[in-house]
Amino acid sequence: MSLFKTFKLMGRTALELRVESFNLFNTPQYGIPNQFVGDANFGKVTQTRQNSERQFQFAARFTF
Numbered sequence: 001m002s003l004f005k006t007f008k009l010m011g012r013t014a015l016e017l018r019v020e021s022f023n024l025f026n027t028p029q030y031g032i033p034n035q036f037v038g039d040a041n042f043g044k045v046t047q048t049r050q051n052s053e054r055q056f057q058f059a060a061r062f063t064f
Helices: none
Strands: 002-008 014-022 055-063
Touching: none
Parallel strands: none
Antiparallel strands: 002 014, 014 055
């Protein structure tokens, strides 16, 4: 998800402010289920993927 706003300045110049979000609602991304038939955890998901936390990115762009 991203939000941005452009502010017109003098002449043809403008300033754009941006906020971008990755995994905004912080939902987990699960790994694959255990695939070993003889294991006690067969078919269970026991881990989540790495780097699935909420992240924000801020930026400003000046055009002329």
